[in-house]
Amino acid sequence: MSSIPKLECRSLWKIFGQASDKVCQQNHDNNDAITKAAIDHGCIIGASDVNFSVAPGELFVIMGLSGSGKSTVLRSIAQLHRPSIGQVFLDGEDLAAMSEKDLMEIRRRKMGMVFQNFGLVPHFTALENIAFPLKMRGENAATRRQKAEEMLQLVGLEGRGQSYPHELSGGQQQRVGIARSLAVDPEVWLLDEPFSALDPLIRRQLQDELLALQSTLKKSIVFITHDFAEAVKLADRIAIMRDGKIIQQGSASDLLLHPVDDYVRAFVEDVPRLQVLTLANIMTPKTNIKAASKALTLDQSTSLEKAMLAMAGGVKNIIVTDQGKPVGEVKHSDIFNAVQIAET
Ligand SMILES: Nc1ncnc2c1ncn2[C@@H]1O[C@H](COP(=O)(O)OP(=O)(O)OP(=O)(O)O)[C@@H](O)[C@H]1O
Ligand SMILES: [Mg+2]
Numbered sequence: 001m002s003s004i005p006k007l008e009c010r011s012l013w014k015i016f017g018q019a020s021d022k023v024c025q026q027n028h029d030n031n032d033a034i035t036k037a038a039i040d041h042g043c044i045i046g047a048s049d050v051n052f053s054v055a056p057g058e059l060f061v062i063m064g065l066s067g068s069g070k071s072t073v074l075r076s077i078a079q080l081h082r083p084s085i086g087q088v089f090l091d092g093e094d095l096a097a098m099s100e101k102d103l104m105e106i107r108r109r110k111m112g113m114v115f116q117n118f119g120l121v122p123h124f125t126a127l128e129n130i131a132f133p134l135k136m137r138g139e140n141a142a143t144r145r146q147k148a149e150e151m152l153q154l155v156g157l158e159g160r161g162q163s164y165p166h167e168l169s170g171g172q173q174q175r176v177g178i179a180r181s182l183a184v185d186p187e188v189w190l191l192d193e194p195f196s197a198l199d200p201l202i203r204r205q206l207q208d209e210l211l212a213l214q215s216t217l218k219k220s221i222v223f224i225t226h227d228f229a230e231a232v233k234l235a236d237r238i239a240i241m242r243d244g245k246i247i248q249q250g251s252a253s254d255l256l257l258h259p260v261d262d263y264v265r266a267f268v269e270d271v272p273r274l275q276v277l278t279l280a281n282i283m284t285p286k287t288n289i290k291a292a293s294k295a296l297t298l299d300q301s302t303s304l305e306k307a308m309l310a311m312a313g314g315v316k317n318i319i320v321t322d323q324g325k326p327v328g329e330v331k332h333s334d335i336f337n338a339v340q341i342a343e344t
Pocket of ligand 2: 116
């Protein structure tokens with residue numbers, strides 16, 4: 001992945017309330033002072049000094065309890081809320097400083113958003129909903145229709161283009177929302193709990209479809225969810241929010257092995273550790289390994305669960321490889337220790 005971020009939030013604050021301008025102007029450089037002034041003036045802090053970046057093609061997940069500021073951050077990225085303080089860079093350009101006219105253009109060409117509550121137009125058919133952003137950016141009717149049909153097929157709804165939202169199930173409406181956001185072929189894709197209204201079976205199916213889509217489309221994605229198992233399945237990196245702040249960000253295994261506090265620990269509690277942790281997380285790095293003839297060799301991305309199964313025949317050591325080259329060793333006991341540490 002390129003080291004130049006596609007998207008970056010820098011010191012992003014969103015303060016709701018009539019006195020928010022006053023609060024921000026007076027206390028710009030000191031987080032504690034901003035927070036205190038916001039509370040004193042009866043404002044609500046939606047996002048508080050949020051910093052993160054998303055690399056091209058990366059899927060970044062934001063998690064946190066209800067009211068922790070996830071949607072506020074997403075809406076601030078899209079500039080549907082103008083940030084009170086801070087910058088949102090897309091390809092190095094600060095959206096927070098951009099005019100509404102220029103932003104309109106960015107939303108039409110570079111950014112797609114799926115809203116928490118679907119946000120479909122009720123008196124438009126599925127196809128009309130999907131084609132709507134194309135109409136907004138001035139595409140002709142034939143192009144709109146062709147692209148909308150293509151997107152409908154992509155999300156598995158071919159044949160349902162003439163249905164109105166109320167004639168579709170929740171999952172189908174969500175697919176229309178996803179198709180609509182993809183119709184403009186956005187480079188940055190913002191998804192606010194897109195699967196939370198769905199039953200577990202459809203949810204799993206859509207997660208798999210998202211991963212399949214992402215493997216070819218390679219969008220830069222910010223994805224909000226409440227479900228850590230979903231985050232683990234989809235994310236390259238995960239950020240955990242509380243009270244408008246990002247408390248911790250890192251890979252799923254970072255959060256699992258090194259939670260910064262009990263709040264993060266509570267989020268990762270129920271996740272199947274053996275499935276999430278990999279040999280890379282627990283190996284002792286070594287390069288000059290003499291391969292014993294009976295040694296078991298596994299790639300560093302192998303989950304501990306698969307490694308344990310592979311060791312079932314009484315194997316004591318694993319030689320860990322990266323693209324076929326030895327990079328470390330794992331002992332049978334290391335696996336048990338890793339699971340135990342994560343449990344405590
Ligand atoms: N337009 C608004 N005016 C005032 N306060 C707002 C506004 N939008 C959000 N808030 C407040 O900002 C805080 C963060 O809300 P936000 O919607 O970002 O939470 P969330 O993490 O997305 O929650 P959920 O998981 O329930 O969707 C909440 O206290 C909320 O009440
Ligand atoms: Mg929300």
